[in-house]
């Protein structure tokens with residue numbers, strides 16, 4: 001009786017709380033409006049006072065080496081230090097874990113508090129976070145044409161291909177595109193880019209969950225969006241695992257810390273490039289998803305699990321360090337990369353890998369799982385093997401070395417789907433930059449390319 005009354009009153013409190021806007025609570029748009037003028041002024045000063053300052057040399061090795069280390073993009077929301085890892089507006093992952101609001105009833109960072117930080121550079125209050133959750137939940141349902149499109153696709157089509165198609169087709173309702181067609185001032189671009197970006201972020205969980213249901217659990221119904229839940233809470237619910245609190249918390253953490261990894265990675269950079277043509281945020285992010293679907297980038301989390309499971313299948317459950325070492329060498333000698341190891345920028349273990357490992361450390365069931373133990377044991381052996389192999393500049397694990405095995409433990413065993421979860425996450429940072437690129441009036445991206453003959457000519461000169 002007491003429980004029922006308490007439940008009723010807490011539900012009615014949640015309803016009241018969410019339907020009224022607290023006088024002191026800013027919306028994300030208002031918070032952005034406050035910070036944009038200072039950033040515009042900062043950019044103007046950089047351009048006028050330091051436009052010709054030199055930040056480094058462009059070498060031939062940059063042109064033929066995938067532009068590694070070439071400082072050639074503006075990206076404010078996060079900066080990746082090779083040794084220390086990612087910082088979001090100056091905050092490390094442990095800083096974020098201390099300061100960013102969690103979900104009601106949860107402890108881990110959530111997508112909304114990370115999105116607020118990325119977009120505004122400020123740590124949101126609890127009330128601001130809840131308000132953003134509510135705002136996203138209200139926009140979360142899919143339009144009918146998207147449901148029809150996704151339901152019509154063959155279930156054998158890779159989930160990432162389906163996700164990209166769904167995201168591109170959401171541009172049917174792009175307010176940016178509609179406003180551009182009508183004719184708007186440049187100074188207003190960002191407001192439409194923001195609206196599209198929030199709409200897209202809000203709809204990604206329902207889209208991604210529908211793909212999961214269609215491909216793997218056709219017998220399941222998909223619950224509607226619960227407006228009192230956070231974005232990832234709703235996502236896990238729609239995936240059919242809503243009663244698993246630990247999995248929900250894991251995905252909250254995973255999606256928040258995967259949200260941004262500065263600008264040069266393939267998915268973020270693709271978004272930036274496409275959006276610089278003033279294609280709307282849906283089209284820009286659809287392109288990013290296909291960059292994410294490459295095995296050297298986001299698909300690595302699928303590949304790591306496949307590789308670990310092959311190792312287990314071949315070597316059984318009592319795998320020693322020596323066995324792992326042999327397996328690693330076999331992988332390397334067959335000319336393949338060790339998935340989950342190495343990085344284009346990082347030169348130390350990825351702090352995102354460490355955060356996910358720490359999540360496991362606090363849960364005995366995870367620690368007892370043979371696949372998770374295998375990930376840990378591999379970490380104890382792989383860096384020395386990769387150093388001896390002598391090719392990779394970074395012999396340490398990246399985030400993908402750990403991410404899939406926890407999902408596998410909780411029953412989300414369809415590893416072809418894992419990159420889709422990454423795709424739900426990366427939207428936070430990539431679309432943040434799209435909004436800011438429009439607010440700052442950044443131009444069309446158009447680097448200069450050279451032929452080999454032209455390079456030789458320049459060297460002679």
Ligand code: CMX
Pocket residue numbers: 068265295296297298300332336337338339340341342343344345391392393394398399400
């Ligand atoms: N196993 C074996 N060889 C590796 C390796 C690995 N894990 N990582 C790098 N190498 C090799 C490269 O293939 C390259 O060989 P070649 O000279 O024959 O071409 C050499 O070492 C130098 O590479 P690098 O400069 O250290 O690394 P890159 O910046 O070129 O590539 C990355 C970075 C991530 C693509 C690479 O480390 C890799 O393929 N890792 C495995 C896949 C993976 O985990 N990707 C996920 C990255 C994180 C993410 O984007 O989400």
